[in-house]
Amino acid sequence: MTRALFITATGTDIGKTLVACTLAHQARAQGLAVRVLKPVATGFDEMNIGETDTYNLLTAAGLPITAETLTSCTPWRFKAPLAPDMAARREGRHVDFGAALAHCRASLHPDHFTVIEGVGGTMVPLGARETVRDLIAELEVPAVLVTGSYLGAISHALTALESLLQRQITVRAIVVSESRGAPAPLSETCEAIAAHAEVPVLPLPRLAGGPRPWETAPPLLELLPS
Numbered sequence: 001m002t003r004a005l006f007i008t009a010t011g012t013d014i015g016k017t018l019v020a021c022t023l024a025h026q027a028r029a030q031g032l033a034v035r036v037l038k039p040v041a042t043g044f045d046e047m048n049i050g051e052t053d054t055y056n057l058l059t060a061a062g063l064p065i066t067a068e069t070l071t072s073c074t075p076w077r078f079k080a081p082l083a084p085d086m087a088a089r090r091e092g093r094h095v096d097f098g099a100a101l102a103h104c105r106a107s108l109h110p111d112h113f114t115v116i117e118g119v120g121g122t123m124v125p126l127g128a129r130e131t132v133r134d135l136i137a138e139l140e141v142p143a144v145l146v147t148g149s150y151l152g153a154i155s156h157a158l159t160a161l162e163s164l165l166q167r168q169i170t171v172r173a174i175v176v177s178e179s180r181g182a183p184a185p186l187s188e189t190c191e192a193i194a195a196h197a198e199v200p201v202l203p204l205p206r207l208a209g210g211p212r213p214w215e216t217a218p219p220l221l222e223l224l225p226s
Contacts, residue, residue: 003113004116004142005142005172007116008136008145008164009120009122010146010148010153010159011156015175016146018217019177020038020115021059022060022204022220022221023221025061028062033111034062034063034113035112035113035115036073036114037116037117038117038119039075039103040076040078040084040119041078042087042119043078043081044074044077049065054070057117059212079091083124083125084125085125085126085127095126095127100126120132122160133164133167142172144224145157146175147160147174147176149178149182158193172200173199174197174200175220176189176193176204178205200224202223203218
């Protein structure tokens with residue numbers, strides 16, 4: 001079984017965190033030791049930790065919420081809900097790509113299942129030159145690409161997939177997270193993407209609300225090819 005996965009997406013607010021939490025939760029349910037990372041986060045409200053992606057990732061992995069675990073999971077946190085390079089500039093800071101890469105590498109261990117969640121979409125800039133795609137490529141871990149089922153999602157998914165494959169990144173699957181008010185059934189969107197993608201396409205229907213929706217998700221981890 002793959003011991004690390006990088007969860008990326010076609011854009012923001014697609015369902016990336018839900019997929020990452022689902023995989024972490026399901027790995028933990030299988031008795032695996034789980035680590036979670038979201039090395040860079042924007043729109044991060046330090047006064048409302050419980051509403052952050054980092055909080056959800058740690059919770060899904062069964063890890064305590066402490067200053068240490070928050071920093072270990074997400075060392076680069078910025079307030080503005082913008083691309084990381086833009087959000088960092090507003091605070092007189094920058095994302096050190098080399099340091100972010102080293103932090104992720106140090107968290108990879110053969111005895112742990114590590115789930116790494118990116119920020120925004122696949123081509124979101126992290127620094128002056130690097131993007132999320134560069135981070136995935138340098139880490140040399142397989143990716144799971146998350147898209148929605150909104151109008152335009154098919155093109156976005158196939159474009160993002162092509163971008164990842166151009167860098168010889170292994171894409172384990174595309175997960176189609178059902179969008180609210182989608183113009184077509186989830187199954188039809190999955191079929192349309194699968195017709196042009198040489199990777200598995202997995203549906204993720206909209207889940208019931210609540211603080212931990214990933215606990216009711218279908219068995220995504222079991223469906224991923226090894």
